[in-house]
Amino acid sequence: MRYFVVFFITLLSLSANCQTKVSGTIVSDITMLPISDASVININKVKGTTTDIKGNFTIEASVNDTLHISFIGYQPLKVRVTNDWIKNATATRIPLTEKAKVLDEIFINKYNLTGYLQIDAKLAPVQDKNYRYNIAGLPYGYEGGNNSPNAFNRIVSSAFNPADLLHNVFGKKPTEMRRLREMKKDDAVRNALANKFDRETLSALLGVTKDDIAEILERCNYSEEFIKTANDLQIMDAISGCYEEYKAVHH
Structure with a gap:
């Protein structure tokens, strides 16, 4: 004893x-x-x-x-x-080290408006319809792969294409992808990601590049607007949802 x-x-x-x-x-x-x-x-x-x-x-x-x-x-x-x-x-x-302050070049598109509402309405650019779903921890939704047309088909197609990016990232980085659940549990991590838009921290946590993040979301049927404007927390939730779909298909 x-x-x-x-x-x-x-x-x-x-x-x-x-x-x-x-x-x-x-x-x-x-x-x-x-x-x-x-x-x-x-x-x-x-x-x-x-x-x-x-x-x-x-x-x-x-x-x-x-x-x-x-x-x-x-x-x-x-x-x-x-x-x-x-x-x-x-x-x-x-x-x-402080970042160098360099302003991006801005392009302003010119529209030749006529002054007639019915005509000008057709000249103005119209965005495609966005499909939306709820992201955990946020009071409003964002368009996502779950509810958009052909989203599931894209996930399924990756099962038959070994060179697909989703396979290369999700299949070959299981440890990094499992971090998604841990990231959701830690309030400090979530708060940090909610205040970031540069994908730096997210890239480090997932072990992927910023370009990989953008391409993953494209293949999961997220809009270009969402990919560019969402904060890192919203991006994390979006990747997490896509990953869960991927696992469901591959297991």
Whole structure:
């Protein structure tokens, strides 16, 4: 009995040691001032947090985990967790580099309007009908593959085409795709994605490129407007819905 108690205590000790955390301070690389509300996400554990008013954060992490750090107006940064960092009792200072402010070129299309409503209505561009469905955690819906024509047929066709992008991404990245469910559970991750439109964090979490994300959504019958304007949380929910359809067909 005594040996069992010792063994049990040892297991508890090892379990406690596995639940390690690291701390850091996010600062601007120019001013060295702290950056508050920066997003810090552990890609491996799919856990997230934000920095406080002093730029400090603490997050669960193990050796070799990768932290994805981002803030609006700054270049996102990936940081590998080392053994020394875990053993270090003080917070590690991590600088973020400000993005160069470059404005995209804007094109303004000219329409030769006549002043007659019936004629001008035909000259104005009209978008195709969007099919919509509810995305978890949002008060309104977005068009999606579930309810749009031929969406299911596109998923089915991927089963017979090994070169299809959905097969290459969903079939060959099962670990990354399983993160979708974990991403939905963590409020910090969801909040971070809801405030982002750059696909940087989402790409890091799923291990795919931004171009891959856009092409996945195209093949799942999402409109070009949705792909360009939706925030990262909405994009995540859209990919998750498409992935669940893909699994249903392939299993």
